[in-house]
Amino acid sequence: MDVDAGHGAALGGALPTQPGDLPLARRLRSLLSWPTGETDPVTHLIRTHRGIHPGTEASVLRRAYTIAENMHRGQFRKSGEPYITHPLAVAQICAELGMDATTLVAALLHDTVEDTRYTLQALAEDFGGEVAHLVDGVTKFDKAFYGKAAEAETTRKMIVAAGKDVRVLIIKLADRLHNMRTLGVRSAASRERIARKTLEVLVPLCDRLGIQTLKRELDDVVLLHLEPDEHARIARFVHDRPGWSAYLDDVVAKAKVALRRSRVDAQVSPRPRHLYSIWKDTVAGGHSVPFDLPRIVIVVDGPATDCYAALGAVHGLWRPVPGRFKDFIASPKNNLYRSLHTSVCGPKDRTVEVLIRTEEMHRAAEYGIAADFRFPRPAGAAGQAEQLDWLRRVLDWEQEAPDPAQFLESLRCDLAEAQIQVVVEGRQVVLPAGATPVDVAYELGPDRGDRCLAARINGRLAPLSSELEEGDVVEIFTESDAESGFEADVAPRGPRREWLGFVKSPHAQMQINRWFAEHTEPGISIADKVRLGRATIGLALRKHDRGLANDLPLLRLSEELGYPDLETLLVAVFDRALEPDAVVLQLIDLVDHRQ
Numbered sequence: 092m093d094v095d096a097g098h099g100a101a102l103g104g105a106l107p108t109q110p111g112d113l114p115l116a117r118r119l120r121s122l123l124s125w126p127t128g129e130t131d132p133v134t135h136l137i138r139t140h141r142g143i144h145p146g147t148e149a150s151v152l153r154r155a156y157t158i159a160e161n162m163h164r165g166q167f168r169k170s171g172e173p174y175i176t177h178p179l180a181v182a183q184i185c186a187e188l189g190m191d192a193t194t195l196v197a198a199l200l201h202d203t204v205e206d207t208r209y210t211l212q213a214l215a216e217d218f219g220g221e222v223a224h225l226v227d228g229v230t231k232f233d234k235a236f237y238g239k240a241a242e243a244e245t246t247r248k249m250i251v252a253a254g255k256d257v258r259v260l261i262i263k264l265a266d267r268l269h270n271m272r273t274l275g276v277r278s279a280a281s282r283e284r285i286a287r288k289t290l291e292v293l294v295p296l297c298d299r300l301g302i303q304t305l306k307r308e309l310d311d312v313v314l315l316h317l318e319p320d321e322h323a324r325i326a327r328f329v330h331d332r333p334g335w336s337a338y339l340d341d342v343v344a345k346a347k348v349a350l351r352r353s354r355v356d357a358q359v360s361p362r363p364r365h366l367y368s369i370w371k372d373t374v375a376g377g378h379s380v381p382f383d384l385p386r387i388v389i390v391v392d393g394p395a396t397d398c399y400a401a402l403g404a405v406h407g408l409w410r411p412v413p414g415r416f417k418d419f420i421a422s423p424k425n426n427l428y429r430s431l432h433t434s435v436c437g438p439k440d441r442t443v444e445v446l447i448r449t450e451e452m453h454r455a456a457e458y459g460i461a462a463d464f465r466f467p468r469p470a471g472a473a474g475q476a477e478q479l480d481w482l483r484r485v486l487d488w489e490q491e492a493p494d495p496a497q498f499l500e501s502l503r504c505d506l507a508e509a510q511i512q513v514v515v516e517g518r519q520v521v522l523p524a525g526a527t528p529v530d531v532a533y534e535l536g537p538d539r540g541d542r543c544l545a546a547r548i549n550g551r552l553a554p555l556s557s558e559l560e561e562g563d564v565v566e567i568f569t570e571s572d573a574e575s576g577f578e579a580d581v582a583p584r585g586p587r588r589e590w591l592g593f594v595k596s597p598h599a600q601m602q603i604n605r606w607f608a609e610h611t612e613p614g615i616s617i618a619d620k621v622r623l624g625r626a627t628i629g630l631a632l633r634k635h636d637r638g639l640a641n642d643l644p645l646l647r648l649s650e651e652l653g654y655p656d657l658e659t660l661l662v663a664v665f666d667r668a669l670e671p672d673a674v675v676l677q678l679i680d681l682v683d684h685r686q
Contacts, residue, residue: 132156132179139186140195143465147192152182155196155218162207170276177269178202184265188302188458189465194258197225201262204656205230210646211656221256228252228259229266243499244617246292250502251618254486257460260296264305267293271312286316295506299482301426301459310367318370325366325373328381336361339385342437346387346405346445353404355397362388362446385437386444390453395420398431398447405445409435412442420452425510425521428456485597502597511561523595525558529586532567533599540602541585542569556593617662624661631675644682648674651681 133156137149159178166174182198196218203209204226211230215223229252231245253259267289274282290313297306315322339361346359364372364383373382389405391397398420415434423429430448437443454462485502509524513531520534528548533540546553547566559565586603594600628645632638639645642657649660652669663669 136179136183136186136195139183140192143186143189144191151192151196151218152199155199158209158217159199159203162203162209166206168273170273174202174206180269181262181265184268184305185262188261188265188304188461190258190261190461191464193221194225194262194464197222197258198262198265201226201229201266212642212646224252224256225259225262228256229263246502247498247616248618250482250485254482257300257482260300261302261461264293264297264300264302264309268305268309268312271309271316274312274316282316286313289313290317291503292506299426299506300461301428301455302457302461303459304457307365307367311365314367314370321370322366325369325381329363329366329369329383335385338438338441339387342385342387342443345408345438346389349404349408350389350401353400353407355391355401355404356393357389357391357397357401359387359389362386362444384434384442384444386446388446388448388453391447391449393449395429395449395452398449401447402431402433405433405435405447409437409443411435420448422512425512426459430456511559513559513561513563513565515565515567522559526595527557527559527593528553528555528565528567529590529594530596530599531559531565532569533594533596533602535567537602537605539567539569540599541606543586544568555590617658620662620665621658624663624665627664627671628661628674628678631671632678634672635675635679637675637679644678648678648681652677 133153136156137152140152141147141149156179160175163174163178168174168177178199178201181201182195185194185198200209200214200218200222204211204214211223211227214226228249249259249263271286271289274285277285289309294306294309294313297309311322343359343361350357350359364386369381369383372378373380376382389401391401412434415432417432420429420431429452430446433445433447435443435445448456454466458465510521511524511526512519512521513526514520515531515535520531522530522534528546529540529543531546532543543555545568546555546557547568548557548559548563550564586606588603588607590603591600594603629638645660646657649657652660654660654663660669660674664671664674
């Protein structure tokens with residue numbers, strides 16, 4: 092999905108220093124940047140993939156590249172470069188993440204169905220249903236036919252597809268990363284619009300998936316296009332600060348000695364912050380100059396208990412800063428990030444931040460959900476299934492949001508909010524910051540939410556509008572509890588409208604709105620329109636004692652009628668923009684004349 096121009100660098104590629112046009116020399120270098128001796132661009136992709144997954148059969152990648160190159164031939168990006176440079180760069184990003192060959196094939200083909208004559212049916216026949224599902228998941232709805240609903244429906248479609256296969260989101264993130272890397276040829280207004288959408292949805296999605304190696308670069312390029320002056324100021328600060336590297340080398344050396352004395356086997360290295368992180372802390376702290384602390388990471392070669400031994404060694408060497416210790420091993424973040432965080436008074440009384448983790452934690456911190464593909468686990472080993480709990484919650488309330496715009500806005504809110512974890516009925520529940528007992532009640536089920544009367548927070552009766560804090564223990568009481576003797580004000584069955592003024596989770600908001608809107612006709616999604624449009628054509632065909640063995644005649648008809656794809660034709664039938672009987676007559680005529 093090309094929102095800009097240019098051929099991207101590798102995963103760790105350099106960002107442009109200014110958001111203006113890419114220099115001609117750089118564009119030429121990008122076209123000629125394939126490693127010496129390689130006969131074609133896809134060879135570099137194959138070598139990267141085999142470097143992580145040795146022995147992988149390369150023929151399917153070459154076949155996918157050949158089809159993509161043929162289909163996109165004659166198409167160019169806004170910089171004038173051949174369009175194939177974009178899907179190839181997206182596949183390269185996926186390869187450097189360590190994704191499997193299926194993902195790379197889908198990445199190479201991810202724009203063919205949207206932008207060329209290559210149909211989803213043909214793709215499925217050539218590469219199988221798994222690849223077709225991934226490509227379909229990242230294929231946008233056509234704005235010419237869907238108007239303002241196109242963006243929201245596209246996002247909704249992608250999230251639903253990711254519920255079946257999370258690789259849809261990984262391809263989308265790689266697609267946006269390459270487009271963001273090469274955003275410089277766009278107008279200032281376009282750069283800001285695309286960067287802001289990236290910040291609102293895709294950066295938080297990347298964080299929820301735990302893929303920090305992508306998120307860091309997305310963060311920085313967003314800062315480049317939204318705050319170019321601040322990006323330049325912080326980049327100069329990082330480049331020019333004297334003695335920084337020497338100081339970190341001294342810290343690393345002293346930490347290694349302390350760990351050896353404590354018989355902790357570990358690797359120690361500097362852990363520099365990326366530009367966006369420095370900028371965010373600078374703004375949050377109200378600092379007049381960029382604020383950054385020296386930081387190191389300790390990766391222990393052993394079990395999680397060795398992390399605490401390493402912590403003891405570090406605290407024995409340098410005095411810890413009060414209130415700066417966080418244990419994300421005992422209580423992982425919602426994206427399953429695990430590490431010990433501490434700050435100490437290091438050499439020359441400078442505050443030094445220290446991260447401590449195992450090798451497995453380090454892999455998960457860098458690659459998140461992609462770690463299961465980069466580092467395949469033995470058969471039967473537990474994966475990162477819990478990492479997708481947030482996605483399952485989104486899919487739960489997605490069904491309650493028939494209006495696509497409402498779904499997109501709720502998704503943005505859900506992703507934008509900081510999160511807390513509370514305990515209810517012996518289990519941890521993740522909620523948006525500022526959530527209330529009513530949000531907790533709806534997490535326990537729609538009926539518990541609708542019948543919620545009162546709550547206790549940490550053993551004390553509290554108003555239902557009370558904002559919860561990290562670690563709170565919450566008890567929810569419903570009408571049935573009141574009937575059992577719990578003292579509560581008599582309240583009518585069902586939620587109260589004033590709850591909408593303080594609940595935070597999209598799930599709770601939609602359940603409350605559902606209660607008050609049950610008498611109205613529910614909205615209908617595009618997916619339902621497609622299904623019902625197909626059924627309408629089927630019924631009309633029966634009048635002529637005809638039927639369809641497959642979608643090929645409908646695909647041909649959609650092309651002849653000027654529709655971008657079959658789905659759009661079926662929606663037009665449902666909406667009565669096309670009369671079903673007229674469509675069926677044209678369909679029969681088309682089939683009979685082709686025989």
